[in-house]
Amino acid sequence: MNAFEYAGPTSPELAVKAIGRSGAAFLSGGTDLLNRMKDYVATPSRVVYINDIKPLAGVHASGGAMSIGAATKLAAIVHDKTIEAHLPALHRATAEVGTPQLRHMATIGGNLLQRPRCWYYRNGFGLLGMKDGKSLVRTGDNRYHAIFLTDGDALFVNPSSIAAPLIALGAEATLLGPKGERTIAVEKLYQVPKSAADSELTIAADELLTKVTIPRIRGKNATYEIRQKRAYDWPIVLASAALELDGSKVTSAKIILAGVAPIPWRSEEAEAAIVGKELTTESAEAAGAAAVSKAKPLSMNAYKVTLAKVAVKRALLTIAGKKYWEEA
């Protein structure tokens, strides 16, 4: 990796101050950034280390809401009993990330802001994976790429396991920049890049993500993910669902998929299919089918359509307590 200047500020404010120039990057657990730097996909001239800034770490519950500092390690989220009890969608997704070592290193902020795993991007062909004006993704090996928004040029998928449950749970992100603080919905951290010069992240280079806040949860939530390998890999498809229920009747639903689009993918079709219905195997199945009704897979990833359908169904049935796939 290239040489860089290193700053280790002790407060979020000093971190923002230290980042204040072009070509600088925040370094948290480093599990994404350092690997991109080793491959020269990222070449910051200054690195601002934020992982030891005390006020940025920790899980705090207050008045039913839960706030998680951006530099909180994934392992700390997995060990939190309140999160395990009330936010199983977040707990499950976090517990499955990577490996034990990665969960000791990686932070929730870094997880939300990790860059895509598209192998064309990781090998220097830019976010859109273009060469000589042609999409390498469309004509090449796209088995792990998007099945939604595939009419556009951004065919990578958002890699975060944690964005989906946070969005389903209605979480907000707090950002600190040189001129102050702002709070946005977690889904607003992401955008579909329109050109190779665009980023898939909306956060400005000099903004620090300081925390995410999950509002008081009234209903039930769950995540179901499908992986090729148990460890050392990202889920191929993940579905998070947050429902409000009146008895077993669904009164509101938020269903978010990961691994299927360049942004965490909200399935309004699946939500519409389940709201107003009793939560049963049949309605969950119908919601899964609705979730993929508008999918347009690429040449090698039609299999993901089936996985997405099943993931939505199983996330819903996890909430219903009907985990038929775990019964022998």
Place this chain on the structure above:
Amino acid sequence: MLETEQKPPNNRASRRDFLRGSGLAAATTVLTGRATAAIEEARAQDSEVQVLSGEIPLKLNVNGEEKATVAEPRSTLLDTLRNRLDVTGPKRVCDRASCGACTVIVEGETVYSCTTLAVSCQGKAIETIESFDTGPNGVPYAFHQNDGLMCGYCTPGFVTSCKALLDQNKNPTLEEIQRGLDGNICRCGTYGGVFKAALAAAKTMKGA
């Protein structure tokens, strides 16, 4: 074809526009006076952020011993241990947080030293396999007795993960051992022996 980390200028522009105070943006966004004040204060204390570059003196606490050396900020903990401090137990295999051969224990938790900057480990307790008990009650002995290795290149990483696991869970099930060692890969496929070794080590450590 290489990109820099810079995020697109249009984001920054829209952010500035917002900060000039568009009513619409303000409705969806909250500015905190206190944070702004704190940044002003931070700006006044310019010298508080120390910026390091080039070869810098480093002090690392390795296996209970303060060790001093010189390295650049980009030096990983792994390379610093192996090449500067002659602590060669942790191995360099993938150098990408993807195999576990470089596993060390920092502040009680296993981490990949290949994907950790040495400069960020100053003031933290670093434990490597060099410090482990090699007697009959230790994890290395259990690997030896249970055929837990072939070429041996992954072994220090496995032994380190295993030791950290047993320090936190004295009585692990096979499933817990398997999950606990998920972050290590053995190219020779010695997993059977490794799991047996971990179970045996748990047993002797309890008896010890």
